[in-house]
Amino acid sequence: MKMEKPNQKVKTNNTITRRSFIKKTTTLGLGVYATAGMGPWFIKDALSSSGNLNLYTWPDYSKAEVIKAFEKSTGIKVKVTNYSSNQECMNKLRAARAKGFDIAQPSITEIALHMEFELYQAIDENKIPNLKNLEPSFYESSKKQGGVINGKRVGLPYDWGTEAITFNTDKLNYKYGELSYGTMWEPEFEQKVTCRPHSVFIGAGLYLDATGQVPSNRMYDTYESEAKMRKVYDEILKFLISKKKNVKMFWNNAQDHQLAFLQNGCLIGQTWDGPILTMKKEGKPVTYMAPKEGAMTWVDSMSIVKNAENLEQAYAFLNWAYTPEAGAIMAKSTGYNSPVKGVDALLDEKTKQGFKEAYPGDALENLWWYPNEHPWFVPARTEYRDKFQAA
Incomplete structure (x- = not known):
């Protein structure tokens, strides 16, 4: 539902x-x-x-x-x-x-x-x-x-909690409203990006919807039926594969966040809030911010x-x-x-x-909330995740 x-x-x-x-x-x-x-x-x-x-x-x-x-x-x-x-x-x-x-x-x-x-x-x-x-x-x-x-x-x-954008504050500086899920796919970030291989489809989809490239009703259409989901995910997969050279490291858990930014040289990525905000409190050169398309909640x-x-x-x-x-x-x-x-x-x-x-400005009013997932959704999403990782 x-x-x-x-x-x-x-x-x-x-x-x-x-x-x-x-x-x-x-x-x-x-x-x-x-x-x-x-x-x-x-x-x-x-x-x-x-x-x-x-x-x-x-x-x-x-x-x-x-x-x-x-x-x-x-x-x-x-x-x-x-x-x-x-x-x-x-x-x-x-x-x-x-x-x-x-x-x-x-x-x-x-x-x-x-x-x-x-x-x-x-x-x-x-x-x-x-x-x-x-x-x-x-x-x-x-x-x-x-x-x-x-x-x-x-x-x-x-x-x-949320999943949004983290960036290295020693190297980068963004203001709320200019930061986007599309930012990390810019050419300057080749081999500098971290993301989770399945949820990155949502972030990329929100960016492609907001820019009119792949309409999806803020990705909510992809939860209505498997046919709608596959139509949108096919296009997102093409986009992500074309940008995959930017990915330095895929993450799967909270510990990977620290590895990505403090050891593996990542400068920007789509991450959870908790691990990054904890690192930030400890004085590490990272910050976390909702992009203009909305933090995934x-x-x-x-x-x-x-x-x-x-x-x-x-x-x-x-x-x-x-x-x-x-x-x-x-x-x-x-x-x-x-x-x-x-x-x-x-x-x-x-x-x-x-x-x-x-969550500055209107970020809390602009949150993107995860919908309930039908039984067909996770197996289909896993299929696209595997294709992206194998590409």
């Missing part, structure tokens, strides 16, 4: 914050403010429990600061297993028959595909009293994005694996994640953004400044 897309630009200023952005999402087709249906009770106080939790997650989300804070707060010991893509997450859970893990954290738009194999169980919101701290706009919009399947809540928002989730053995501990993690303190620890250590109320007040000034510089 395709998410609603904002068609009108809203005037803004350069002092927008995470908090004011979250309030604005209701005007951008991302849900309405409503109170989550939760009871005031909690069957057993998992916050005071012990035991173990098997967490299956992205490497960024298993930072020591996050895991240690949860263990200290609850007494629960965490065993972490990482994956580097939503497909890897799904395939391993399928192979394990949804056993061996308690919580997984796929992108929320991927859950519908995962549920084709019944990988997650229904979440009892009554066991998460801190769910009241989740911004209502994220709670509501997540239902349509994939958090509710067949009337059952199977995924809840954990964080949100995703929401990652928390789901309880169907055959989880440690249910009490799983609910303890969900409940802890919805405290402002936990949200702030996650945001400060990863560079991503929390949808929990009260987090902004706990963030350091460098984190706040990095957010403001990443």
